[in-house]
Each structure stands twice: as C-alpha cells, then as structure tokens.
Amino acid sequence: MIKRIVIGLAALAAGTGVGIGGAYAARQFLPQAMPDLGPTKVETEFVPTGTILAPLTFPDGRLSGYVSFECQVEVAKGKAEDVTGQLPLLLNAVNMRTYRTPLASGPDGLIPGVEAFRRVVMDAAVEVYGKDLVRRVVVTQAAPV
Numbered sequence: 760m761i762k763r764i765v766i767g768l769a770a771l772a773a774g775t776g777v778g779i780g781g782a783y784a785a786r787q788f789l790p791q792a793m794p795d796l797g798p799t800k801v802e803t804e805f806v807p808t809g810t811i812l813a814p815l816t817f818p819d820g821r822l823s824g825y826v827s828f829e830c831q832v833e834v835a836k837g838k839a840e841d842v843t844g845q846l847p848l849l850l851n852a853v854n855m856r857t858y859r860t861p862l863a864s865g866p867d868g869l870i871p872g873v874e875a876f877r878r879v880v881m882d883a884a885v886e887v888y889g890k891d892l893v894r895r896v897v898v899t900q901a902a903p904v
Contacts, residue, residue, distance in 0.1 A: 803894060805831040806842045811850065812904065813857040813876065815868060823868030829900040830880055832893050845887055852883035871901045 808830050815823040832849075834842050842849075856879045864872045877896050884893040 802836040803833050804836050804839050805833050805897065806839045806846075807831050808846065808849065808880070811853060811880075813853070813862060813871075813879075815863040815871060815903070816858065816861050817863050817868055818861040821868075823863040825904040826862065826871040826876075827900075827902050827904050828871070828876055828898060830877070830896055830898045832880075832884055833895045833897065834892055835894070838892060841892070842888065848887045849880075849883055852886050853880055856883055869903045871903065873898050873901050876901070 811828045811830070813826055813828060815826050817823055832842055857876075860875055860879050862872045862875050862879075864870045877898050880896040880898075881893070884896060
C-alpha cells in the first residue's frame with residue numbers, strides 16, 4: 760500500500776518536472792511557436808520635474824536640514840504634455856507630503872532617503888494624474904542644501 764503511494768508521488772513529481780522542462784525548452788528554442796504571455800512593450804518618455812526643495816526630517820519630526828532633488832516622471836509616449844501642464848499640482852502634492860515623511864537618514868540626518876522621496880513623488884503623481892498615467896519616478900539627483 761505505502762509502496763504504491765510512494766511510486767505514485769514519484770511519478771507525479773517526475774511528470775511535473777518533465778512538463779516544466781519541456782515548456783521551458785519550447786519557450787527558449789521555439790519562441791515563434793509560443794504565444795507571448797508577457798506584458799506588451801509600451802514606448803515611454805521621461806518628463807523632468809525640475810528642482811524640488813524638500814525638508815529632511817527625522818522619524819520623530821525634527822528638522823535636520825533641506826535637500827534639493829531632481830527627478831523625472833516616466834509616462835507613455837505622447838502623454839508628456841498632459842504631465843507638464845499639471846506639473847504645479849504635482850509639485851504642490853509633493854510639498855504637502857515631504858514635511859510628513861521622514862527623509863533624513865545617516866547618523867547626522869544629512870543624507871537624503873532617495874527611495875522614500877521616490878515613493879513620495881510617486882504617491883503624489885498617482886493623486887494628481889491617476890494611477891494609470893505615471894509608470895514610475897526616477898530620482899536623478901539629490902544633494903543636501
């Protein structure tokens with residue numbers, strides 16, 4: 760009885776491995792025969808936001824200093840004009856978030872948290888433009904002031 764269960768489980772595992780291996784090989788060596796299951800490529804362009812001055816705050820709310828950020832917003836090709844037209848609203852939304860978000864890192868608090876700032880800008884972009892227009896935010900420069 761136990762021998763049959765073990766043989767059945769081994770056959771199931773071997774069959775699964777052979778099936779996965781065959782699918783992988785077919786995808787690698789015969790891509791024209793397999794349908795494309797991945798997301799479609801969309802051409803994008805980057806829109807610069809200009810220089811953004813943000814306060815560097817500690818998690819307890821104390822002010823450490825200020826930082827100057829430059830970032831770019833990635834959008835679908837042809838949508839740059841829509842983003843540029845509402846850029847003041849994006850900058851306002853960023854300003855309304857930065858004083859509440861701890862951006863200071865390092866022992867003296869003078870190193871800006873780039874990932875936290877990227878999240879702040881992305882959240883502001885979703886608020887201003889909606890969740891489908893902006894694909895991502897790229898921070899291109901950060902320097903303490």
